[in-house]
Amino acid sequence: MFAVFEQYLQSKAFFTPAEIEQIQAVSVVRALRKRQYLLQAGDVWQANAFVVSGCLRTYSVDAKGLEHIIGFAVENWWASDQESLLSGQPSRYNIEATEDSTVIVLKNDDFERLRREVPAFDQVVKALVLRSFMASQSRVHSAISYSAEEKYREFLQKYPGLAQRIPQHMVASYLGLTAETLSRIRRQA
Amino acid sequence: MFAVFEQYLQSKAFFTPAEIEQIQAVSVVRALRKRQYLLQAGDVWQANAFVVSGCLRTYSVDAKGLEHIIGFAVENWWASDQESLLSGQPSRYNIEATEDSTVIVLKNDDFERLRREVPAFDQVVKALVLRSFMASQSRVHSAISYSAEEKYREFLQKYPGLAQRIPQHMVASYLGLTAETLSRIRRQA
DNA sequence: ATGGATTATTGACATAAGTCAATGCGGCGG
DNA sequence: CCGCCGCATTGACTTATGTCAATAATCCAT
Known part of the structure; x- marks a missing residue:
């Protein structure tokens, strides 16, 4: 399980065996069955999760009970709630497995320490956050500019x-x- | 003009006089009149701009000629196009002053060097990118979940x-x- | 001051998307 | 193996929002 994470990291930057070991030392592998929560709205989220296999969804539930999915995370993606993490407030999102999945959870304390002590790790995260931001902006653009079908x-x-x-x-x-x-869009398209 | 930027930086982390000087050495102050472009779609964008005063908007123009604003930047905010910056591709966005403005432009080369050589600068940028990502995610959430009036x-x-x-x-x-x-929403609300 | 541009508002109408309800399919779990 | 639950589809209808066009109000720039 950890090997997948290691491979991901090595594909992004160079890590020494000692660094890999340091990362592994704080990595918690967690299996999730379909529909199982990694985070439930109302809880405070203080970690980052790397998806080894499977798929997670992050979503909110509004006053009418409707779900709104703000993101998916499949293999080699990350799932997190930066809002709760940064603010320390209870999360308004749920993170749930859409299929049986395996994730590696890094508690935020450990995560931040790794960023400080392992330059390559910091580099990977820096690039990740920047790309995530870019992707999110692009999604905002689609959301406000495109029709349902175009989206x-x-x-x-x-x-x-x-x-x-x-x-x-x-x-x-x-x-x-x-x-x-x-469904109707798919029928005609 | 630069003093505003310095004050912003000092409010976020501690910078030595030498570091401030290093930053100032690569800072280009630029005045923009209302409606003036900082970036035009089609150009490649390789910089980051800090807004000293005034307000900028970043927007695209679609096939029908309609504008879609993906962001505003007022005093003490940043304006940029990460998409063009990261990809090296021509930008699909315009960045334009909505009022007479003053910005400090840091070319990406210089910006990245500062991140490497000035730890406090890197720290500020790290926090900035993370917060920007969070804000963008939150906006995605609003865009897909809320009615026009709620937005x-x-x-x-x-x-x-x-x-x-x-x-x-x-x-x-x-x-x-x-x-x-x-306009109609405002009338009834 | 004057005149053209920009902005905001309003009305009548068109259309995209949502809501509600019913149906049918298919897989999972007992 | 059966029955239920989750999922997708469809139809009839409602509602939110967009479109187009006209009118003011305001703001600059000459």
Whole structure:
């Protein structure tokens, strides 16, 4: 399990065996069954999770009980709630496995220490955060500029294969649509 | 002009006089008149801009000629296009002053060197990027979860005063609405 | 001051997307 | 193996938002 994480890290920067060991020492491998929570709204989140296998979704539930998915994380992605992490406030999001998954959890204290003590780790995280920000901005752009159909097309193109392993209604929720609307879009397209 | 930037930096981390000098050495102060571009779509963007005074907007123009504002930047904010910066591709966005403004431009080469050589600078940027990412995620959440009216209310609350110094139709564009819709929302609310 | 641009508002109408309800399919768990 | 639950689809209808066009109000710049 950890080997996958190590390989991910080595593909991004050079780590010495000692550094890898230091990272492994604070890595907690966790198995999640489909529908199991990694984080529940209301809890304070103080960690970062690397997805070894499977898929997670991060979503909120609004006053009407509707779910809104703000992100998916498949193999080699990260899942986290920066909002709760930075603010120390209880999270408004849930993070849940959409299929049986394995993640590596790094508590924030350990994570920050690694950033300080392992330059290559800091470098990887720096790049990660920047790319995440860029991706998020791009999603804002789509959300405010595109029609439902355009958003769906972009999703398919941007995350090939993801639509195949996730229920349609979750894709709809990710795009800010209802399941019915997405179904109708797919019919004609 | 630079003093504002220095004050911003000092408020975020401790900088020695020598470090400040090093930063100042690569800082280019630039005045922008209302409607003047800092970046035009099609150009490659290789810098980061700190807003000393005034206000900038970053927006795209779609096939129908409609503008979509992905961000504003007022005093003590940053304006940039990470997408173009990271990819090296021509930008799809314009960055334009909405009022007479003064910015400090740091070319990306210099910016990255500062991150490497001035730890406090790196620290400030790290925090900035993380907060920007968080803010962007939060905006995604609003965009896919809220009604037009809820988005507008949140905007007013999140950026008090901003709606007063920017034309309504730009607020609408930022929220992904038409000017008419926003006007009608304001009437009843 | 005057005149053109920019901005905001309003009305009538069009359209995209949501809501509600029903149906059917298919897989998972007892 | 059966039954239920989750998932997708469809239809009829509602609602939110967009579109187009006209009118003011305001702001600059000549």
